[in-house]
Amino acid sequence: MEIFQTIANMTGAALAQHVANGISLGSLYALIAIGYTMVYGILLMINFAHGDIVMMACYFAYFGIAVFNLPWYITVVVTVVLTALLGALIERTAYRPLRDAPKNSVLISAIGASFLLENLANYLFSGRPKRFPRIPILEQNVSLGSVQIQVISFVIPVVTILGLLILLHIVNHTKTGMAMRAVSKDYEIARVMGINIDNVISATFMIGSALAAVGAFMWGVKYPGITPMMGVMPGLKCFIAAVIGGIGNIKGAVLGGFILGMGEIMIVAFFPQLSGYRDAFAFIVLIVILFYKPTGLMGEKLMEKV
């Protein structure tokens, strides 16, 4: 059996390196998956433009640092604010007019928003890749024995966990969060009870987009080539992560992200000859999990979303 030989030959250092790579990639997926799951939880719609929001955030950060010469920590704040506004704008123009339309129309509108962003970026920034600005403090290497880890790879999981905790606090312990939960249960009734559902939904999009902006910034530091189409694959993968975890469930999205990221690294680690089929892994995991748990790992039958 080739697999046993691969494991036997793998040194502890290589295994530790694979684990570090997996955690770093997984937490990046998790951060972006949260945005998907939040929007779905509230509106029962998949925001296909989410990946493209990540892309736009990368360009905002690029312009902040490379063109306007802002320090990177200020750029993070500016990027988060701009991206949150972009998220709200998309909701306002593409989704709100369709609030009472069939769910399919909203889905098509989301795909339209995604194409609009991609083509807009193509037109404004050209299709040629741009280099995400260098941030030496985040890019430098830390050696743990023979394991090499970039500082950013430590930062990503910490930020993801922090983001998760803040979000859970907002959803479970604030007024806005209570309104979000109410809207997710039944927005007709919530509306009757005097909740301004438009504001609640805007807030949801802004929070989801802000998290996407944070994810985008770290994505850019880690994988510094940015193009108008860069959001498509992360968008798809993180959507899968959200579904694996049980779409609508925030903790589930984080779990799904880790499973996907770790799995993608480990399949190459243990089956090097399968390295070209890495993307297929995501879809196989999705199928297998949905086969046994149609609502995802942490999804509930009654769909208590968010």
Added chain:
Amino acid sequence: MKFKKILAALLASSLAIGALTGCGGSKKEAGKDGDVIKVGVFLPLTGDNAAGGELELRGIKLANKLHPKVMGKKVELVVADNKSDKAEAASVAARLIEKDKVKVIVGSYGSSLSMAAGNIVKEAKVPAVGTSCTNPQVTANNDYYFRACFIDPFQGTVMANYAFKKGAKKVAIIQEVSNDYAVGLAKFFKDAFEKLAGPGSVIETANYQTGDKDFSAILTNIKAKNPDAIFAPGNFTESALLVKQARQLGIKAPFLGGDTWETQEFIDVGGKDVEGVAFSTAFDREKATTPEAKKFLEEYVKEYKGEPSALSALAYDAYLIAINGIEKANSLDTVKIRDAIAATKDMEGVTGKTTLDKNGDPIKGAVIKTVKDGKFKYLDFVAPGK
């Protein structure tokens, strides 16, 4: 209601943008069909290969500026974007032939894209001259596809020789498996290297997909095998990220690649991590010996500032091959144009004199370049047939 109007305005502007980016070339319908000869330009101007496509478009436009007429008529370029996508490439090629009625097609960058158009040009009997599509399959069994660049068996052998000469005994290959160009090049490199260093000297072959961003897993595997050199043919963005992540993981082995790496974006994205890589390409100022090359260099610097890349030079030559074919055929019958292109002999271009062999491939040498202090630098020249 106000928002409905804004939404409508947004949608309308998105349509306008689509129209602008989608068919930039066919905007001006200059004159009647009788006054101009239409040449299709078939390149990836958006998507993953956009940087390469844009450089080649520069070369073609420059060639069109210096050689604007054929048979006494004006040459009109019909620029079509194949969007770096195989499916799109096939439909764009069909559109150039059926709707725009071009007499000859120039392009594409990227073997996969050219191969996607292969059957279409063959069935329509409209000749195509590839710019930098180096996979042998582009012209094999296709009488209507030609090209201006050398082919991968030669390029792969050149790089294998180079690696062996530099003392590499065991090498690893990392290929962009969804790209016919990279897979072909990797295979020819492997064949040539194993002939030199013995069977088993290629100790690992790893794959990745176009658009991948994270290579940490395959690189961690390769680090454990400790190769003397790594051959990694693929798209420039992915390759730059790959080299960058390899250095970050502490892999010190030199990286070797193919002609796709010669774009500014490769250096921009890779930064100091791509210093010292070696790759083969078709052209360098050092080897610019023909009068046409001198003219090209002069005009290029005037028009675009900065140094021209091999891609621009090859695209320039592809245009010349096409125009020469029409001139010699002295007819607008596409089959006659094809025959004239197939008979191209000692045509003077930027990358030297071009003679097409029976497959439609030119016989020409390769330049080996590296990256030093953020710039491409000439290393070596390898004559054809070596």
